[in-house]
Amino acid sequence: MTLALARKWRPRNFSELVGQEHVVRAISNALTQNRLHHAYLLTGTRGVGKTTLARIIAKALNCETGVTAMPCGKCTACVEIDAGRFVDLIELDAASNTQVDNMRELLEGALYAPTSGRFKVYIIDEVHMLSRSAFNAMLKTLEEPPAHVKFILATTDPQKIPVTVLSRCLQFNLKQIPLVQIRGQLENVLGREGVTFEIPALNLLARAAEGSMRDALSLLDQAIAHGGGRVEETSVREMLGAVDRGYLFSILNALIRGDGPALLAEADRMGARSLSFETALQDLATLLHRIALAQTVPGALADDEPEREALIALGRAFSEEDVQLLYQIALHGRRDLGLAPDDFAGFTMTLMRMLAFVPVEPGAKISTHPAPALPAEKPAAAQIVERSAAIETPRTLKKSGPSVANARPIEAELSDWRNLVGRIKVGGMARMLGDNCEFQGLQGDNIELVVPEVHKHLLEKTYTDKLQAALGDYFGRKLRLRISTGGSGKTPAEIENQERQAKLARAIESIDADPFVRELVENFDARVRDTSIKPIQ
Ligand SMILES: [Zn+2]
Numbered sequence: 001m002t003l004a005l006a007r008k009w010r011p012r013n014f015s016e017l018v019g020q021e022h023v024v025r026a027i028s029n030a031l032t033q034n035r036l037h038h039a040y041l042l043t044g045t046r047g048v049g050k051t052t053l054a055r056i057i058a059k060a061l062n063c064e065t066g067v068t069a070m071p072c073g074k075c076t077a078c079v080e081i082d083a084g085r086f087v088d089l090i091e092l093d094a095a096s097n098t099q100v101d102n103m104r105e106l107l108e109g110a111l112y113a114p115t116s117g118r119f120k121v122y123i124i125d126e127v128h129m130l131s132r133s134a135f136n137a138m139l140k141t142l143e144e145p146p147a148h149v150k151f152i153l154a155t156t157d158p159q160k161i162p163v164t165v166l167s168r169c170l171q172f173n174l175k176q177i178p179l180v181q182i183r184g185q186l187e188n189v190l191g192r193e194g195v196t197f198e199i200p201a202l203n204l205l206a207r208a209a210e211g212s213m214r215d216a217l218s219l220l221d222q223a224i225a226h227g228g229g230r231v232e233e234t235s236v237r238e239m240l241g242a243v244d245r246g247y248l249f250s251i252l253n254a255l256i257r258g259d260g261p262a263l264l265a266e267a268d269r270m271g272a273r274s275l276s277f278e279t280a281l282q283d284l285a286t287l288l289h290r291i292a293l294a295q296t297v298p299g300a301l302a303d304d305e306p307e308r309e310a311l312i313a314l315g316r317a318f319s320e321e322d323v324q325l326l327y328q329i330a331l332h333g334r335r336d337l338g339l340a341p342d343d344f345a346g347f348t349m350t351l352m353r354m355l356a357f358v359p360v361e362p363g364a365k366i367s368t369h370p371a372p373a374l375p376a377e378k379p380a381a382a383q384i385v386e387r388s389a390a391i392e393t394p395r396t397l398k399k400s401g402p403s404v405a406n407a408r409p410i411e412a413e414l415s416d417w418r419n420l421v422g423r424i425k426v427g428g429m430a431r432m433l434g435d436n437c438e439f440q441g442l443q444g445d446n447i448e449l450v451v452p453e454v455h456k457h458l459l460e461k462t463y464t465d466k467l468q469a470a471l472g473d474y475f476g477r478k479l480r481l482r483i484s485t486g487g488s489g490k491t492p493a494e495i496e497n498q499e500r501q502a503k504l505a506r507a508i509e510s511i512d513a514d515p516f517v518r519e520l521v522e523n524f525d526a527r528v529r530d531t532s533i534k535p536i537q
Pocket residue numbers: 062063064065071072073074075076077078079
């Protein structure tokens with residue numbers, strides 16, 4: 001069940017284009033005043049709306065109501081451009097047409113008058129990929145363009161475009177779309193689609209999209225499928241491999257208590273669940289930022305903010321200086337994570353730095369998200385040292401990819417695809433692609449994967465490239481991905497889903513079976529934390 005929201009909600013006029021107000025204003029003014037340039041260059045990272053904007057410009061130039069900043073969307077030209085079948089709009093992806101022959105052929109056509117429109121519009125995407133000779137061929141036309149020709153060039157990498165071409169284009173730089181605007185658009189789309197959602201879930205999605213509306217909508221598609229028709233925080237968190245806030249609240253509470261063992265136990269639990277420590281540090285910084293807000297501008301927190309109470313309570317437990325300091329430490333910890341022996345060491349080192357620098361007031365307690373105090377039978381520092389030493393060895397072994405890979409044949413690791421995806425350094429959409437693939441075989445340097453039909457929209461070049469690079473890094477050799485659609489549905493995402501369901505069913509069963517068991521489980525749960533720290537003593 002793929003909705004393809006990105007296609008469905010693709011902006012069709014300037015006013016629908018989110019986050020590019022500065023560019024839209026400049027282009028609209030030029031159109032209204034009929035100050036038309038013959039070549040435009042749209043730059044910006046992927047998914048910010050370059051080709052969408054290019055098509056809207058094409059409509060603005062060819063709308064039968066006249067050149068306008070508000071194309072009607074109803075005339076033949078507008079309708080055909082929206083449907084991608086307007087004869088005078090020629091779209092070319094330079095990434096797949098780097099040959100000069102294509103360019104010559106294309107430009108020869110430019111000499112003839114448009115068939116049905118006012119202008120012949122050439123949209124050349126990823127224009128920096130053109131060969132030098134193709135650029136030269138284009139330059140001739142750019143120098144003396146026929147009056148009926150407009151070029152709209154788009155690129156993620158303007159540095160690679162020859163100056164001679166650049167100087168003949170009117171350049172517009174599209175920004176990465178701010179998180180708030182992406183979230184707003186997701187909210188808008190879900191409202192109109194009639195899908196129930198939780199705001200924190202949208203925040204997570206918007207952040208994962210990293211400024212790209214296309215990615216945000218694509219993630220939203222996934223989230224709706226994953227959440228069985230609704231978009232809820234827990235489900236989205238799980239889908240994105242994001243860190244459960246509960247861990248972060250426990251960490252901050254342990255800091256308030258000055259409880260080193262509890263800090264490490266928390267980190268250990270996160271490690272056991274293969275949560276990303278980098279994301280954890282990022283989330284911790286975000287959380288600290290919100291605590292600082294709660295301290296200084298409580299009005300900035302929305303009234304319906306579900307964590308409002310917890311944030312205010314934490315804001316009271318820490319001094320403002322502490323929060324600033326913890327925030328700095330979290331940022332530095334994240335920055336230095338790549339230099340740490342491994343992510344676990346980097347993360348726990350950051351926590352210990354926090355512990356060392358934040359003065360603890362004895363008896364400081366916080367009521368929300370309480371974590372039971374751990375028995376400190378040894379001085380905290382001694383426990384930390386012993387514990388990290390105990391953890392260090394297996395972690396390091398587990399993490400350093402290539403050495404493990406050399407020890408195990410690459411194919412054996414690949415056939416344990418689910419485990420492998422959990423270990424390679426890949427996140428976001430590329431991770432999701434990995435989670436939704438099945439390993440088929442290894443042919444020379446080609447890793448063959450299949451992705452189920454319903455997830456084939458994950459087959460974006462950027463994501464496959466990232467996944468491919470991560471696998472290459474992990475195995476320390478050049479590998480190529482060949483992904484086709486199909487498969488038996490035994491993808492890591494699917495298996496995890498089934499296991500989750502089974503576990504849940506078992507848990508419910510055992511609890512339902514006997515009230516005595518229920519009591520035991522409750523007591524056991526209360527003791528779990530104790531047992532988890534016993535082995536080090
Ligand atoms: Zn029109």
